[in-house]
Amino acid sequence: MLAKILVVDDEPDLQLMISQKFRKQVRDNELYFTYAKSGVEALQKLREDGEMDVVLTDINMPEMDGLTLLAKLNEQYPLIKAVIVSAYGDMANIRMALNRGAFDFVTKPIDFDDLEATLKKTILQALTFKQAVKDRDQLVAIQQELEVARKIQQSIVPRRFPPFPDRKEFEIHATMIPAQNVGGDFYDFFLIDDDRLGFVIGDVAGKGVPAALFMAVSKTLLKATALKGLPPEECLQQVNRILYMESVAAMFVTIFYGILDTRSGELHYCNGGHNPPYLLRADGQIEALELTGGIVLGAMKNSAYKAKKIVLQSGEGIFLFTDGVTEAMDRAGELFSETRLEDNLKGKPDVSLSQLMQSVIEAVNAYSTGVPQADDITILALRFLGMRA
Amino acid sequence: MEITQTRHGDVVVLALNGRLDAHTAPQAEAPLLAPIEQGAKQLLVDFSRVDYISSAGLRVLLVAARTISENDGKIVLCGLKPAIKSVFDIAGFSSIFPIFASQQEAFNHFMK
Numbered sequence: 198m199l200a201k202i203l204v205v206d207d208e209p210d211l212q213l214m215i216s217q218k219f220r221k222q223v224r225d226n227e228l229y230f231t232y233a234k235s236g237v238e239a240l241q242k243l244r245e246d247g248e249m250d251v252v253l254t255d256i257n258m259p260e261m262d263g264l265t266l267l268a269k270l271n272e273q274y275p276l277i278k279a280v281i282v283s284a285y286g287d288m289a290n291i292r293m294a295l296n297r298g299a300f301d302f303v304t305k306p307i308d309f310d311d312l313e314a315t316l317k318k319t320i321l322q323a324l325t326f327k328q329a330v331k332d333r334d335q336l337v338a339i340q341q342e343l344e345v346a347r348k349i350q351q352s353i354v355p356r357r358f359p360p361f362p363d364r365k366e367f368e369i370h371a372t373m374i375p376a377q378n379v380g381g382d383f384y385d386f387f388l389i390d391d392d393r394l395g396f397v398i399g400d401v402a403g404k405g406v407p408a409a410l411f412m413a414v415s416k417t418l419l420k421a422t423a424l425k426g427l428p429p430e431e432c433l434q435q436v437n438r439i440l441y442m443e444s445v446a447a448m449f450v451t452i453f454y455g456i457l458d459t460r461s462g463e464l465h466y467c468n469g470g471h472n473p474p475y476l477l478r479a480d481g482q483i484e485a486l487e488l489t490g491g492i493v494l495g496a497m498k499n500s501a502y503k504a505k506k507i508v509l510q511s512g513e514g515i516f517l518f519t520d521g522v523t524e525a526m527d528r529a530g531e532l533f534s535e536t537r538l539e540d541n542l543k544g545k546p547d548v549s550l551s552q553l554m555q556s557v558i559e560a561v562n563a564y565s566t567g568v569p570q571a572d573d574i575t576i577l578a579l580r581f582l583g584m585r586a
Numbered sequence: 587m588e589i590t591q592t593r594h595g596d597v598v599v600l601a602l603n604g605r606l607d608a609h610t611a612p613q614a615e616a617p618l619l620a621p622i623e624q625g626a627k628q629l630l631v632d633f634s635r636v637d638y639i640s641s642a643g644l645r646v647l648l649v650a651a652r653t654i655s656e657n658d659g660k661i662v663l664c665g666l667k668p669a670i671k672s673v674f675d676i677a678g679f680s681s682i683f684p685i686f687a688s689q690q691e692a693f694n695h696f697m698k
Contacts, residue, residue, distance in 0.1 A: 402641035404608060447649040451641070451677065470677040492678030493641075496648055500678070524640070571608075572640075 200320040201229045201246070205239040205254035205266065206282065211307070218309045228316075236261025236269070243274060250323040251316065252279045256290050264290070267297040276330060278323040280315055282307065343378035343406075350379050350409055353416065355386060358551065366459050367394060368514075370550035371577040372558065374521075380573035381408025381450075382519045383416045387424065392460050395423045398471065398517040398577045399452040402493075407448070415440060415450045415494070429454045429467035430502040433491060437469065437502070440495035449495040453517055455579075462509035462581045467502050469494045472520055477580070479512030481544040485535075486515065514550070514580030516542060521574035522557065525565045533564050550578040589617040594630075597696050599689065601632040606643030614643070618650045627659030630692045634665030639673050651682060660684075664692045 204215060212232050222228040231246070233239040237260045243249055252270060256263035263281055270279055278300040283291050285304040294302060300319050303312050351373070358370055371384045381401030389395050397419055401408040418439055422432050433454060440450065453474060455466035466486070470493030473485040491502040509515070518538070525533040541560050545553055554576050561574065587610035588603040598621040606614060621629060629650070633639075651661050664686040666674065674680045686692040 400641065402645040447645055447652055449641075449645065449648065470679075472676055488676065490678065490681075492681060493644075496678075497682060520641075 198324060199226055199229055200250045200324065201231070201248055202251045202253060202316065202320075203231050203233060203239060203242055203249050205233045205236065205252060205258070205263070207234045207255065207258045211255070211282070214307070214309070218313070235259055236263065236266035239266055240269060240273075243277075249274070249277055250327070251319050252277055253282065253316070254279060255282045256284075256287075256294065264293055264297060267294055267299055271298045276323070276327055278319045278326070280319055340378075346406070346409065347375070347378040350375070350413070353413065354384055360386070361388070364459065366582050367457065368550050368580040368582060369394070369396065369578070370554055371575075372554055373573070373575040374558070374570070375404075375573045376521065376570045377405050379406060379409035380404060381412045382521065382573035382575035383412050384517075384575055384577040385416055385420055386577070386579075387420060389424060389426050389456065392458055393426075394457045394459055394579075395420075395454070396457070396517075396577060396579055397423070397452060397454045398474075398519065398575060399450050400471065400519040400521075400573070400575070401450045402448060404573065407446075411444075411448045411450060411495075414443060415452070419452060419454065423454065423456075428504060429456055429465050430489075430491075430504040433467050433469050433494065433502040434500070437492075437494040437500050438498070441498050444495040447496070449493040451493050455515070457509070457579065457581065459581075462511070462513070462583055464507050464509055464515070464581075465504050466507075467491060467504040469500070469502060470496075472518070472523070474515050474517040475539070475542055476507070477514040477516055477542065477546070477578075479510060479546050481546040483516075483539060483542050509581035509583075511581060511583035512546060514578060516553075517577045517579075518557075519573060519575040521570070521572035522561055522576065524572060525561045525574070526568055526571060527564055528567055533561055537564065550580055554578060587614050589614060591617070591621065594689075594693060595696075596626075597628045597630050597693060598626040599630045599632060601635065603635040605638040606636055606646070607638060607640040608642040611640070611642040611646045615646050615649065618646060619653060622650060622654045622657065622659065625657070627654070627657060628696050629654060629659065629661045630689065630696075631661060631663050632665050632689060633663055633667070633670055636670060637667060639670055641677070644673070644677055644679055647679070647683070662686060662692050662695060664689055 233242050235258045254263040281294045281299050281302045291302050301315050384398045386396040401411045418436050422435050451471035452469045453471040457464050468489045469491040473488050475483045476486050489503045489505050492500040541557050590601045592599045662684040
């Protein structure tokens with residue numbers, strides 16, 4: 198990598214000696230030297246070429262001396278490393294130069310082997326520092342992009358509640374809190390036709406950007422397939438086949454998909470490897486929903502899925518969540534667990550779903566105070582109100 | 587996560603010790619795949635000293651299962667604690683991997 202050095206000295210002999218001593222490195226494009234006769238001219242050169250790595254400067258010069266130049270360099274070009282050339286034994290000036298941020302010094306008469314070693318070390322430092330700054334800027338740019346990605350991801354799931362203000366026969370609420378900027382969880386819901394509400398929760402294996410990309414594909418694919426009006430088991434079968442073909446590095450996603458008949462409360466559902474949701478009874482009792490035994494989607498080519506049917510009575514609901522809820526940890530590494538979740542869901546048949554969800558999130562947060570969120574947390578809850586409304 | 591590899595006839599036995607989660611799963615990937623890449627067709631993964639597995643852990647097993655099936659090989663598991671077995675059941679992985687109570691039962695399966 199080419200390093201650029203600005204040599205500042207009012208006497209021409211240094212220039213002559215440098216061009217002789219470093220002839221080979223200049224020819225091999227390892228070093229590039231440019232020269233100035235004073236501090237003023239040096240600053241002029243730096244304005245013309247912003248890519249300078251090292252400044253080698255004398256102390257005593259007309260117009261602007263080396264110490265003043267050092268102060269200006271510090272202010273205007275903090276990435277440039279300066280080496281000063283001083284008279285042998287001139288400790289006062291050497292100390293002052295170092296205190297003003299000079300990286301190192303050489304003394305006159307110049308020992309060129311020492312100068313070479315000093316320059317080599319200084320260049321390495323300057324280039325390392327420059328690279329670190331570049332890396333930091335890149336990191337900041339990536340973080341900004343991730344923040345944009347977070348907003349996009351949050352906006353591709355329905356965020357407006359209540360989503361169907363004129364539908365009084367059911368209540369639905371959901372939330373998604375990624376552990377990092379973006380996550381692999383998702384939820385979705387949509388009206389397939391006037392009387393059928395499709396709803397889904399999913400959890401991609403892993404976290405961060407790879408999971409987020411797979412999440413976006415899974416969510417889009419599921420909805421596009423579901424809107425064809427297929428029964429849940431056929432829907433998951435089709436989505437699985439496509440995901441399997443797309444699934445690099447054995448990515449997979451758990452999906453629970455249900456269809457609620459908003460007139461009768463009939464609920465058809467099919468599960469692909471997702472943890473069991475809870476049935477919220479009208480009397481405040483809760484129970485785990487019986488699973489259907491399907492494999493996570495994207496894992497096996499020809500996974501077969503089965504659906505089950507239950508009928509929700511007026512006031513009954515279903516609470517779906519991802520394992521970020523039950524596997525939230527406290528400081529001792531203990532899991533929040535199903536038991537604590539169940540305690541938070543029991544006996545609240547008259548609490549609105551948004552309040553119910555809020556209280557669960559608060560309980561999880563309180564439980565894992567002081568521990569960084571390890572996994573994405575997503576919840577979707579649905580209640581059939583039927584004729585009661 | 588510690589992984590101990592032993593051999594029992596043609597069966598390569600990998601005994602896992604610790605948690606198989608998002609942190610440890612990437613470390614487990616290479617030791618799981620190494621015997622397969624070296625041509626092993628019968629792999630037994632012993633879970634008796636594993637007390638937690640997350641989806642990242644399941645993914646590593648899936649990678650291994652897919653790789654070994656390309657070589658007409660097979661992975662079986664043994665010694666799953668109830669909590670681990672339940673994770674496999676929910677994810678549907680119990681129908682991907684034959685699961686046995688002990689190493690001996692798994693060896694008997696391979697002998698058939």
